[in-house]
Amino acid sequence: LNAVTSKTAEVSDASAATAMYRAEQVLAFAETVFGHVTDTELSLVFEDKFDSIYGNNAYAYRAGTQAVIGLGTDGILTQTSKNVMTWDVLGHEYAHILLSEICDFKPVSDAGTIAEAYADLFGEFFEDWAADGVLDNTCDWVHGAAGKYNKYEVSRSIFNPEATDNPVFIGQNIISEEQEAALGFSENEIHHRSTVICHAVWALL
Numbered sequence: 001l002n003a004v005t006s007k008t009a010e011v012s013d014a015s016a017a018t019a020m021y022r023a024e025q026v027l028a029f030a031e032t033v034f035g036h037v038t039d040t041e042l043s044l045v046f047e048d049k050f051d052s053i054y055g056n057n058a059y060a061y062r063a064g065t066q067a068v069i070g071l072g073t074d075g076i077l078t079q080t081s082k083n084v085m086t087w088d089v090l091g092h093e094y095a096h097i098l099l100s101e102i103c104d105f106k107p108v109s110d111a112g113t114i115a116e117a118y119a120d121l122f123g124e125f126f127e128d129w130a131a132d133g134v135l136d137n138t139c140d141w142v143h144g145a146a147g148k149y150n151k152y153e154v155s156r157s158i159f160n161p162e163a164t165d166n167p168v169f170i171g172q173n174i175i176s177e178e179q180e181a182a183l184g185f186s187e188n189e190i191h192h193r194s195t196v197i198c199h200a201v202w203a204l205l
Contacts, residue, residue: 019046022087022130023069026094029126033135036098041065060093062100069093088143091126095119112190117197120158141202158202161195168199 023044030036045068059070069090096119099105105115120143128139141159157164170193 019090020044022090023094025087025130026091026126029091029129030094030098032133033125033129038067042067044069046070058089058093060096062097067094067097069097086144087127087130088120088123088139090123092119092123092143094126095122098122107190109190113194114197116190116194117201120156120194120198121201124158137205156191156195156198158195158198161199166195167193168196170196172196 027038030038043066045066061068070093096115099115099118105111107115123143124139124141125135128135128137131138142155142157142164144155155164156166161168
């Protein structure tokens with residue numbers, strides 16, 4: 001299986017095959033659970049470049065007929081070991097592509113926070129469904145690599161946000177000035193405060 005991992009080259013290895021298989025599964029999930037059929041003209045591309053905004057982290061965007069999922073600067077093999085291609089992270093990034101088809105949420109302010117919350121929830125639901133094809137609340141409700149928390153490898157606990165220094169309610173600031181400097185963002189950063197929404201949804205389930 002050849003998986004496109006940049007705009008100029010192709011690779012064929014076990015990690016690429018895993019990434020493409022899981023990408024196929026997220027399409028099946030979107031269609032089976034949400035009734036969303038992906039545009040047949042859309043091609044999925046994995047990038048392994050260092051992104052100027054997101055750095056060594058997963059990201060996604062729509063570029064014409066391409067759905068681009070970025071893996072960070074180290075490429076598929078290394079990034080897979082950092083959980084970038086786990087079910088929930090892949091689901092999260094694909095959710096951004098879906099959202100781009102539905103609405104024009106910019107990655108800033110309240111709209112960006114809502115988009116990140118939707119993506120986290122979609123990712124957890126996908127992780128749940130991927131296990132056995134059933135939504136039965138078997139996901140771990142933690143986005144990303146557990147125990148990692150820095151500018152580019154962020155773990156967000158949805159069931160217990162404070163455990164990963166994320167807010168439970170609006171206006172809760174639990175990041176110190178020292179942490180802000182180390183992490184590179186404040187309590188108003190969209191990924192950070194998205195847990196307010198996600199935790200509320202979790203509490204209702």
